[in-house]
Amino acid sequence: MTREPKQDRSRATRLRLLESTIDCLAELGWAATTVGVVAERAGVSRGATQHHFPTREDLITAALDFMFDSRMERARKETPDVPPGSARTEAVVSRLVEQYTGNLFNAALQVWTAAAADPALRERLLPLEERFGRVAHKEAVEQLGADDSDPVVHRMVQATLDLARGLGLADVLTDDSARRREIVRHWAAQLDTVLEDARSRRAADPLAR
Known part of the structure; x- marks a missing residue:
């Protein structure tokens, strides 16, 4: 029988420890x-x-780093496969909100x-959260197909992430899923209006093309 290389066993052990840390935080508390x-x-x-x-x-710090990577990987995999427009906006907002539910979010909440x-x-946590905030914003902009150089769009995308965290809490x-779906639907409609207005402004401005 072929033995698993020592380096692979070490990686597997580390992964089990990180996953167990997240489960413990989410289920048992800090x-x-x-x-x-x-x-x-x-x-x-x-x-x-x-x-x-x-x-x-x-x-705990390593588990937080692992949580960050896991949350971002999930976000990348869940990019909605729908055409641009209001349906895409609602799908993106819904998935952003869902990222703030479940074990990963509950574990992070315990650490916060x-x-x-x-x-x-707190000193260890802040750099990780700042990095997560930057990447989460960038991923949201890409999924929405938004123009983040527009200050109104930038603020609305950030407000969407803040809303998602609040709904997760x-x-x-x-x-809270029923109320959450209704809020997502109304917020997505407002966000889509902002995105469409930004596209119209950009199309009307020859210097922005």
Whole structure:
């Protein structure tokens, strides 16, 4: 039987630990997500866990980085396969909102809450969140086919992301999906009007072509 190369085993172990950290954060909360609990859930010895992540802070920070990459990868894969227009705008807004639900968002929420009272954790978290914000904005612009150089469009795209996060928070305690769908529909209509106005302004301006 061919043995799995050591480097591949190490990568697989690291991935199990990161995935288990996210699951623990989402299901058990910040305080209960200890190195020991994560190691047990991942089926990895405590010593092997600390070989990859010497401290709890190292483990949590790496998990946040992993969450960022996972959220962005999901966003890229979920680009709506629909033609430009109001249907596309609503599909994009709906998928942006859905990115702020589920395990990844719930895990991130636990860390945000802890960071509010922990300056050291906040210092680690802010650069990751700033990077996520920039990339999320860029992905939203590309999915919408929007002109981000237009200041009105730029603000509306950012407001869409802020709205998505707020709706995600509202969904944490109760199933808010019915109200969320209605809000998405109305917001998408307003956003589509802004996008169409921006396209019209650009078409009417010879210097913008």
